[in-house]
Amino acid sequence: MSGPSTYEPKSGFTKWLDARLPVVRLAVDSFVDFPTPKNLNYWWAFGAILAVCLVIQIVTGIVLAMHYVANTSMAFDSVERIMRDIEFGWLIRNIHATGASMFFLAVYVHMFRGMYYGSYKAPREVLWILGVVLYALMMATAFMGYVLPWGQMSFHGAGVITNILGAIPLVGPTIKTYLMGGPAIGDPTLNRFYSLHYLLPFVIAGVVILHIWALHVPGNGNPTGVSVKDVKKDTVPFHPYYTVKDGFAIVVFLIVFAVFVFYYPNALGHADNSIEANPLVTPAHIVPEWYLLPFYAILRAITFDIGPISAKLIGVLAMFGSILVLFVLPWLDTSKVRSMRYRPFAQQLFVVFVLACIGLGFCGANNPEDLVFKFREDKLAVSYTSTDGKATTQIFDDFNQARALQTSLPPTAGASLEISASGFKWAWLSQILTAFYFLYFLFILPVLGVIEKPKPRPASIADSVRKRHPGDKKPAASVGAAPQAAE
Amino acid sequence: MSEPGSNATAADGAHAGETRRDFIHIAAATVTAGGVAAVAWPFIQQLAPAADTRALSSAEIDISKVPEGGEIRVLIGGLPFFIRHRTAAEIQEARNVNIETLRDKQTDDERLRPNLQGVLNPTILVTSGVCTHLGCVPVGPSQGTVGEFGGWFCPCHGSQYDTSGRIRKGPAPANLAVPNYTYVSDTTIKITL
Numbered sequence: 001m002s003g004p005s006t007y008e009p010k011s012g013f014t015k016w017l018d019a020r021l022p023v024v025r026l027a028v029d030s031f032v033d034f035p036t037p038k039n040l041n042y043w044w045a046f047g048a049i050l051a052v053c054l055v056i057q058i059v060t061g062i063v064l065a066m067h068y069v070a071n072t073s074m075a076f077d078s079v080e081r082i083m084r085d086i087e088f089g090w091l092i093r094n095i096h097a098t099g100a101s102m103f104f105l106a107v108y109v110h111m112f113r114g115m116y117y118g119s120y121k122a123p124r125e126v127l128w129i130l131g132v133v134l135y136a137l138m139m140a141t142a143f144m145g146y147v148l149p150w151g152q153m154s155f156h157g158a159g160v161i162t163n164i165l166g167a168i169p170l171v172g173p174t175i176k177t178y179l180m181g182g183p184a185i186g187d188p189t190l191n192r193f194y195s196l197h198y199l200l201p202f203v204i205a206g207v208v209i210l211h212i213w214a215l216h217v218p219g220n221g222n223p224t225g226v227s228v229k230d231v232k233k234d235t236v237p238f239h240p241y242y243t244v245k246d247g248f249a250i251v252v253f254l255i256v257f258a259v260f261v262f263y264y265p266n267a268l269g270h271a272d273n274s275i276e277a278n279p280l281v282t283p284a285h286i287v288p289e290w291y292l293l294p295f296y297a298i299l300r301a302i303t304f305d306i307g308p309i310s311a312k313l314i315g316v317l318a319m320f321g322s323i324l325v326l327f328v329l330p331w332l333d334t335s336k337v338r339s340m341r342y343r344p345f346a347q348q349l350f351v352v353f354v355l356a357c358i359g360l361g362f363c364g365a366n367n368p369e370d371l372v373f374k375f376r377e378d379k380l381a382v383s384y385t386s387t388d389g390k391a392t393t394q395i396f397d398d399f400n401q402a403r404a405l406q407t408s409l410p411p412t413a414g415a416s417l418e419i420s421a422s423g424f425k426w427a428w429l430s431q432i433l434t435a436f437y438f439l440y441f442l443f444i445l446p447v448l449g450v451i452e453k454p455k456p457r458p459a460s461i462a463d464s465v466r467k468r469h470p471g472d473k474k475p476a477a478s479v480g481a482a483p484q485a486a487e
Numbered sequence: 488m489s490e491p492g493s494n495a496t497a498a499d500g501a502h503a504g505e506t507r508r509d510f511i512h513i514a515a516a517t518v519t520a521g522g523v524a525a526v527a528w529p530f531i532q533q534l535a536p537a538a539d540t541r542a543l544s545s546a547e548i549d550i551s552k553v554p555e556g557g558e559i560r561v562l563i564g565g566l567p568f569f570i571r572h573r574t575a576a577e578i579q580e581a582r583n584v585n586i587e588t589l590r591d592k593q594t595d596d597e598r599l600r601p602n603l604q605g606v607l608n609p610t611i612l613v614t615s616g617v618c619t620h621l622g623c624v625p626v627g628p629s630q631g632t633v634g635e636f637g638g639w640f641c642p643c644h645g646s647q648y649d650t651s652g653r654i655r656k657g658p659a660p661a662n663l664a665v666p667n668y669t670y671v672s673d674t675t676i677k678i679t680l
Contacts, residue, residue: 063533085538088529 006033030216035235036242037222039465043117044220045249046110052250053103054208058201060096068148070194072187075150076276094265100142101268102257104291107135115329116350118338119221125330127214132326134207139292139323141200144193146289147185151273156282158185158193164299167316184279224464225338226457234461285367293364294357298322298437300368301430318434325441332441334449342455346448353440356433363430371423381420382406384413395420540564544680550611551674558628560616564680567616567624568666569639573650578609580637581651591662595651598662602670613668613676614652620644620659639663 007028009015018025067086069078082089111131114120120128147158162185166176181188219228219235228234236242260267268290272283288296302315325332340347366372379395380402386392396402402417409415458464536544546563550570553559558571573581581595598614599607616624618641625639625648626632634640635656636649646657653662668678 059530063530066533067537081537081539085540087532087535087537089533089537091529092533 005029030212030238031243032237032239034216034238035219035228035231036238037220037228037234037461038236038241039222039224039461040220040242040245041223042245042249043109043113043223045246046106046113047215048246049106049250049253050103050110051208052253053099053106054201054204056095056099057103058205060092060099061198061201063092064096065198068194070148070191072150072190072277075148075190079149091261094261098257098260098265098268100145101289101291102253102260103138104142106253107138108291111135112354115353116340116347117221117223118225118333118335118340120330121333121338122330123218124214124221127211127218128330129327130207130211130214132323134204134211135326136323137200137204137207141197141204142289142291144197144200147190147193148197149273150190150277152275152277152281152283153270153273153286155185155277155279156286157288158189159282160286160288162189164316164319167312169313221338222461223339223341224458224461225342226459226461226464229460230462287365290361290365293362294360295319295322295364297360297364297430298434301363301427301434303368303427303431318438322434322437325438329441329445333445334447335445335452335454336449337454337457339457342457343448343452344455345452346445349440349444349448352436356436356440360430360433360437363426363433366426368425368427368430370426371421372426372429374421374423376422379420379422381418382415383418384409384415386413393420545677547671547675547677549675553611555610556628560629561678563678566680568678569612569614569616569627569652569663570676571612571614571628573610573612577637577650581649581653584649584651584653590654590660593651593653593662598651598653598665600665600668600670603673608670611676612650612652613666613678614663615666617664618643618646618659619654619661619663620646620657625663 005025007018007025009018009024014024017023064082067078067082067089069075079093082093084090086092114128114131143157143161147154162176162179165179166172168175179189179192180186181192222228270287270289272286275283287293296319299315299319302311302318304314305311306314335343335346337343340350379397380399381393381395382402382405383391383393384406394402394405396405406415406417458467544564546561548559548561548570550572553570553572555572556574556577558569561568561570578595584595586592586594595609596607598612599609600613602608618625620641621643623641623643625641625646626634627639632640634647636647638648638650638652638655640647641657641659644658646659647655648659648663649655651662652665654660666678667680668676671677
């Protein structure tokens with residue numbers, strides 16, 4: 001939390017500099033003396049982890065840009081050259097490609113943490129909105145980066161995304177044409193994506209500065225959601241307490257990162273992207289990278305028209321809506337209690353929400369017509385046109401009976417014998433989970449905040465810490481009975 | 488002194504004031520420095536010539552196609568080289584020079600390489616095409632200008648080379664370098680960077 005600066009320059013030079021450019025003061029106030037709630041758990045380390053991810057992506061990206069060629073006839077080969085001929089090119093590219101996945105893994109944990117502990121609530125709404133802006137920028141950057149290797153998934157994935165934008169009413173086709181720079185994805189598209197893929201990380205870095213600024217005005221939230229009341233009792237300086245805690249979390253995170261880079265560099269990618277782009281052949285099973293799968297599932301979940309609005313447009317609106325709804329989350333959640341630790345129903349529904357998001361990821365990865373599970377054993381179906389002209393299907397357990405019916409029918413009936421599977425389709429699961437996703441934001445959070453009776457909150461952060469570690473010094477002060485302000 | 492683990496009260500006066508925390512600081516800084524170095528290495532090494540670039544660092548050249556009195560110029564890995572077929576007069580001129588008057592003392596024979604029979608072939612002179620002054624490419628028979636000494640003339644700062652590629656006049660400090668090359672047949676040489 002920003003307050004009067006406690007930095008005092010000691011040497012002659014730092015005094016001289018402080019009067020002219022107080023950059024040391026800014027650094028000390030922001031990352032050394034900054035008062036931080038003493039009860040932050042490891043979920044709070046993901047902010048620092050994300051900063052590390054951004055630096056890793058920018059550094060490895062600058063190196064890759066030295067060797068990559070943005071031209072449709074050379075892009076794929078230049079990536080192969082990076083993998084085979086450039087000194088340590090394999091390492092740097094694997095770090096960059098894995099880094100994108102690790103970046104999203106960390107951002108999802110960071111976002112879920114914010115949602116569980118109510119980090120978006122007053123006075124941190126702008127902080128949250130900047131976070132959603134960062135997330136949107138990350139998705140745009142990742143998408144354009146995925147196009148650059150010019151593999152089959154790059155090319156046809158880019159085709160799907162540009163067509164999604166083309167589905168927007170009125171302006172869509174124009175946006176699509178301006179994005180592609182031609183009638184189809186080609187050299188102009190690749191060059192502008194490369195340019196923007198280089199630019200956007202620095203835009204992200206700029207918004208990160210605003211994000212940290214917005215964080216440092218009210219200060220960190222904390223697992224209790226109770227605001228800092230006494231800086232001396234409730235907080236500790238950022239350094240060394242959280243530099244060390246974040247540092248440890250970063251090291252553990254980098255170990256997981258390194259396992260992927262060195263042992264499973266292709267596990268998070270798709271084999272089809274190792275085939276050079278061919279505009280004449282779309283891969284049989286086209287999916288985005290794992291971190292975009294839930295949105296892909298929402299897009300495909302809408303298979304029905306509503307009145308004059310086509311399923312395609314509703315799917316696109318649902319997909320964009322699923323991200324846009326995050327911007328207004330601070331006003332959708334009506335509860336005055338920040339932390340779900342003290343909201344028993346919200347806590348359980350939050351777990352369901354996280355599982356729904358993961359479930360949507362699986363829905364996005366699977367073919368909508370495939371079955372999640374079967375209702376019964378597969379049987380045989382004979383389909384034919386009956387004598388009165390109706391399409392008819394009969395189900396059989398036994399092959400001989402089915403075959404007998406098929407052969408007994410006249411050739412004009414066009415009888416066919418097929419396997420009849422009956423089960424729960426991925427498409428249906430996507431529809432249920434999509435419905436829950438929107439229900440959670442648009443109904444559960446607004447209503448639950450009004451009707452739920454929260455558990456008593458600790459009187460202060462210091463109190464909550466004392467309660468968790470009994471036997472340390474003073475007994476806990478009176479807890480929770482008094483009416484509390486928004487927290 | 489009151490810090491946990493302090494050795495301040497230990498009898499061993501040489502370690503007075505040292506704490507376990509000092510050890511942690513030194514150990515952490517050391518590991519960090521090691522990690523930074525290990526990460527920095529690939530990020531610096533990636534700037535080095537790549538495997539495919541290194542693979543293009545030699546070339547075989549057919550010297551039988553060079554016309555007498557003329558030269559051909561080849562690029563190997565982007566670097567220019569001169570292969571000159573000297574006339575008898577040019578060879579004689581190169582041999583008649585008093586070595587002691589030269590800035591970079593080398594006989595003509597020292598600037599040649601033996602062919603497959605182990606004999607120096609004075610008709611073919613192979614030199615680098617990079618002026619030893621500041622790296623320009625001197626003009627020569629292929630541009631119709633050979634300079635005051637019949638060899639090459641550098642247009643940038645006026646260095647003059649003779650028919651053996653030796654510096655005779657101007658700012659360049661050394662003779663045109665003789666590259667690493669060998670005869671692979673009577674009519675083919677292989678130049679390696």
